[in-house]
Amino acid sequence: MFRLSNNLIGILNVLTFILSIPILWAGVWLSNKGVTECEKFLDKPVIILGVFLMVISLAGLIGACCRVSWLLWTYLLVMFLLIVILFCFTIFAFVVTNKGAGEVVSERGYKEYRLGDYSNWLQKRVNSTKNWKKIRSCLVDSKVCSTFLNKYGGDNDEQFYKQHLSSVQSGCCKPSNDCQFTYVNPTNWSTNTNGASAQTNPDCSIWNNDQKILCYDCQACKAGLLDQLKRDWKKVAIVNIVFLIVLIIIYSIGCCAFRNSRRDNVYRGKNGA
Incomplete structure (x- = not known):
């Protein structure tokens, strides 16, 4: 029987997978249709972000719904690294934009x-x-x-x-x-x-x-x-704080799903024996 944490992780990753599709499409469109230097500069980061979200959401979805422990472990590891990177970037953004004014x-x-x-x-x-x-x-x-x-x-x-x-x-x-x-x-x-x-x-x-x-x-x-970048980065840093809170909540739910999957695997192993 699936536990609540597994279901929640499954639903969240379905939403993430759906979100990755238009992001990936936008990157491919910019790559093929972009004519300015700005548009060409953005295509690769957008494609990488779309592929990353698609792969990690599939790993979380399959790991949670099919109780594949190693996929869930990989998903949690990536989530942990993402939290650390985002936290460091947020601190960095506040530090480098602390100086300067018109x-x-x-x-x-x-x-x-x-x-x-x-x-x-x-x-x-x-x-x-x-x-x-x-x-x-x-x-x-x-x-x-x-x-x-x-x-x-x-x-x-x-x-x-x-x-x-x-x-x-x-x-x-x-x-x-x-x-x-x-x-x-x-x-x-x-x-x-x-x-x-x-x-x-x-x-x-x-x-x-x-x-x-x-x-x-x-x-x-x-x-x-x-000066414009400074204001934009501060807005991004504030959004990152909210995103960090959401990621930490998802990571906590994922840890519960991982523990449930391991218990289910151990239980099935004992019944099989």
Whole structure:
């Protein structure tokens, strides 16, 4: 007779298996239909996640319903490793996103961002030429600055300076406030200035009114991305805490199912003898 824990593990793994199907399909679709660097970057992780969920849910389902102890043991081992990895990642996410914030600028609705304000680990990731090339491609493909121009293109300078821009828009789509450039439109600025502050900020010489260049290679753009990443990671870390609690509950139920399977196997062995 099946015990409650075995039934619960079976039901949970059926749900996980069903969930893995659209995830795997999405990965295959991205692999075949993806045209941008961002989409191609996501296909392999999504496929791996889908296959992983499918295999582990089958192991848990067969192990619990058919009372196969070694499959349940494998399932529990993977679950334990997943809990440890998720716990470590959550702590890591809080640590590396603890530093960094936008700088309030007088008479501006938006903030300015400095790369040096963020953790060294995050700085190294975006300063890597290989990494930034992919990230830059994603920013261009996402049309973040094109959307920015369409939204604020009709503003005069006074209206624009009062806008509450996102960290990526502020860092990548316009020059730094230090440069003291003259506003023409949100992505077009007159650069004929010899201000002292413009000479000390390297981003001022990088800025280009070309829509494909703008400030995508500026330190401020990297800092703006990190600020967005910081907020996103904190949200993910909070979700991870909830997910960890759920995993621990499932792991506890799985341990009960494993114990039941071993007892049933021992009982059948004795009756067979």
